[in-house]
Amino acid sequence: MPADPYFDLAGEEFGRRLMLTTATTGQEYCLRPEYTLPIVTDYISNGVGQPAAFAYFGPIFRQRQDGPAEFEQAGLELLAQPDGDVALDQVLTFARAALDLYAVSVPNIRLGGVGLFETLLVQLDMPDPWRPRIRHRFGHTEALERLLVRLAAAPNLERTPQPGYDALLTEITEQMVDAGISLSQGRTPDEIAARYLEQQALDAEHVPAATLALLRDYLAISGPALQALTRIEQLAHQHGLDLATPLRALRRHLNELGNSSEVSFDASFSPRLDYYTGVVFEVLGRGGQALVSGGQYDRLLERLGATAPIAASGCAIWVDRLEAECAP
């Protein structure tokens, strides 16, 4: 299948795992690296709107450090379901059934709250432009840590007076013209000047130390799910935050999962792809590798061409790892 949609959706980091080949036309193709993209693309091209459920099982191809490049993956895609939470429960039930099938009796299930973090972030006391910058780094522990360190140090930086918007615009435009760079095809002088000034303003508009401390406290929460959620409730209560809706959703899924002692919640856990929403999860094997991974990704269909957000949830099962897990 064409490789371009995968690069477009998941970027170079995923792209380097693809098995690529070039057609005689010069077009780049890849061996199918997963099933969600072709399923969802096909669903969209057939006209969205109707609830749909897909299950798959078959070979996929990825370059990996260990194991063959061809291996089997199974999974579920629930699209445009009337109730996204019911759909996720079904996904979790499906994942559990798959684990039972392979007699993985003590699974290590890890939940993450993308929706919870987004709800928290909106309510924190900070200048608005910092919110997307923090959100963007959610799930990348090192990058987020570097930003928090930078934000904490910001009040002590020396500042020089800045030229005004018009002067900047003139200067940037001149530089771009001199360098022969198009004023319209990439970043525009207006965009650069605006971000420059925003950056200066931001450096001057500090994120309160109390907010940074709260963020750190929140991100450090990790452990048995019930305890972790209780801790988050305490934190919310203490700081006057309303996290009731996403917390209720998490508790509900926890109930659905049954034995909650096997389930942990990690406040900093999130896939690095921005189309994930709501609740995400993975089931880890004895060696820490993912046996099942999935969650809600309501922004995916929009990214692939749908005109409005459409509820989507699902999971992928690493069949070869499950087989290895249940081997004596």
Added chain:
Amino acid sequence: MSELTLAVPSKGRLEELTRDWFAQNGLTIFRPGGPRSYLGALDGHPEVTVRFFPAGEIARELIRGTIDLGVTGTDLIHETAETGPQSVDFAKPLGFGAADVVVAVPSSWIDVTHMHDLADVASDFRSRHGRWLRVATKYITITRQHFARAGIAEYRIVESLGATEAAPASGVADIIVDITSTGSTLTANALRILEDGVMLKSQANLIVSRTANWTPDRQAQRDRLLAKLNASIKL
């Protein structure tokens, strides 16, 4: 008889400097067939076969283990394969061919001075311009590794095999990752290196393959040769 293969750059300044360096260490490299030939010898070391290869091929063959020792740039080892650095030992930096692999943006991007600025710009580039931020480079592996470490996910690489510095002006890409020794080509093209934009400091190295078939005899030959060159490897 067991033999060692030493690969050195086949042409240009790198070839001269490599042969000079070996000569300074008391070992003369012969190239009996002249610049067109690809086979040579090392004076006083009949067990060593010298091969003249392009620098990129030396990196590839060292990683694969089809040659035992070679002289090539650090950058090429890192670029040729993700597992490149694990597959070889850097026995000795040779003090020439120094160059940095850097991230450079148009000088007019006055708001972008660090990698974290680039992360911010990349994250909403798509919603502003309907496409991903484009990075022109021939260093695909190095770019992917370093951008991932910097938390930059939303970009596309445009492979560029020559005149990468012209990519922003020609509209092929927005920014570049390229190799530079003095930075003058970048400045001439109105590009600026980010303050934390040096991804890799490279120079010519004497490199030993780890994946080659090292029998005890060949190990002994290798270690004698390395000792003569004041080079050593960690085993």
